[in-house]
Amino acid sequence: MKCQVCRGPAVIDVRRHNANFCAEHFCKLVRDQTAKAIEEHEMLAPGDRVLVAVSGGKDSLALWDLLDELGYEADGLYLGLGIGGYSDRSGAAVRAFATRRGLTLHEVDLRADHGYDVPTAAAVTRRSPCSACGLSKRHLFDRAALEGGYDAVATGHNLDDEAAVLFGNTLRWQTEYLARQHPVLPARPGFPRKVKPLVRLGEREMAAYCVLRGIDYIVEECPMAEGNKHLGYKEALNEIEARSPGSKQAFYAGFLARAVDRFADAAPDHAEGGETASCDRCGVPTTSGTCAFCRLVERAAGAQPVALTRKGRPIDA
Numbered sequence: 001m002k003c004q005v006c007r008g009p010a011v012i013d014v015r016r017h018n019a020n021f022c023a024e025h026f027c028k029l030v031r032d033q034t035a036k037a038i039e040e041h042e043m044l045a046p047g048d049r050v051l052v053a054v055s056g057g058k059d060s061l062a063l064w065d066l067l068d069e070l071g072y073e074a075d076g077l078y079l080g081l082g083i084g085g086y087s088d089r090s091g092a093a094v095r096a097f098a099t100r101r102g103l104t105l106h107e108v109d110l111r112a113d114h115g116y117d118v119p120t121a122a123a124v125t126r127r128s129p130c131s132a133c134g135l136s137k138r139h140l141f142d143r144a145a146l147e148g149g150y151d152a153v154a155t156g157h158n159l160d161d162e163a164a165v166l167f168g169n170t171l172r173w174q175t176e177y178l179a180r181q182h183p184v185l186p187a188r189p190g191f192p193r194k195v196k197p198l199v200r201l202g203e204r205e206m207a208a209y210c211v212l213r214g215i216d217y218i219v220e221e222c223p224m225a226e227g228n229k230h231l232g233y234k235e236a237l238n239e240i241e242a243r244s245p246g247s248k249q250a251f252y253a254g255f256l257a258r259a260v261d262r263f264a265d266a267a268p269d270h271a272e273g274g275e276t277a278s279c280d281r282c283g284v285p286t287t288s289g290t291c292a293f294c295r296l297v298e299r300a301a302g303a304q305p306v307a308l309t310r311k312g313r314p315i316d317a
């Protein structure tokens with residue numbers, strides 16, 4: 001197996017590109033694909049200050065490394081979700097990476113800074129853990145980016161993630177979500193620009209990149225993700241990809257090129273900045289009264305912390 005660029009010994013095959021690469025040229029491929037996604041979708045301008053949402057997993061740490069390598073002023077933000085030992089270990093991985101690379105890391109801890117954690121919020125509000133978690137992340141990342149004067153928030157969603165979400169939204173023809181599934185969401189009053197620079201790269205490529213770059217990420221998944229329907233969609237797409245390499249890329253890229261605009265009419269009003277009021281607690285633009293985040297805090301912050309459970313069963317921390 002030889003590198004298709006330098007003919008030296010290859011360390012990885014990328015079936016989608018029908019090619020093998022040595023470590024140096026594979027890392028260059030990943031960097032080039034990231035730069036291409038950024039340029040193609042006008043995600044960032046040279047010199048932009050970017051806040052990277054880092055979880056300690058492979059995608060977000062690789063993204064931080066890549067944006068730094070590509071010359072952006074990229075700082076990290078880690079959110080302590082209070083999900084037992086998983087949160088302790090993911091926080092430690094992020095801190096170790098930032099220290100080793102001399103990068104600036106900001107941290108927000110849900111329990112210390114806002115008086116609740118994800119398991120408690122989920123139990124008290126009867127939302128799924130991922131729904132309470134997602135709402136907290138969106139609000140706190142937006143707030144940190146605006147307060148810190150960042151040009152954009154970057155997240156590590158990769159091609160596998162985006163194709164799985166697209167698959168799920170298409171299966172149920174959730175046109176409202178289809179209309180908003182774009183790798184860049186422009187800034188609007190009260191909300192920063194949001195970008196996903198890894199949409200041209202798959203999960204396997206991100207894991208290989210971390211290994212080759214010596215990035216120590218946490219392999220364990222969040223225990224609350226168990227049973228998440230996106231995992232099933234990923235498996236289904238992996239089977240299709242194994243038989244027909246390039247299918248995921250064609251599915252997702254084809255959607256962006258030829259279909260997403262057709263759903264524009266289905267976008268909810270607030271996607272276009274139709275919020276007409278300001279939250280009476282925190283001031284963010286909202287449709288009326290108190291924003292969803294402040295309502296969540298109000299209910300969860302005073303509650304007795306609950307043990308880490310999923311569907312009523314305890315999870316080993």
Ligand code: Q46
Pocket residue numbers: 081118129130131133134222223224225
């Ligand atoms: S961290 Fe949060 Fe994920 Fe865990 S609770 Fe769900 S959304 S699975 S990316």
Ligand code: ZN
Pocket residue numbers: 003004005006007008021022023024025
């Ligand atoms: Zn090579």
Ligand code: ZN
Pocket residue numbers: 279280281282283284290291292293294295
């Ligand atoms: Zn609010």
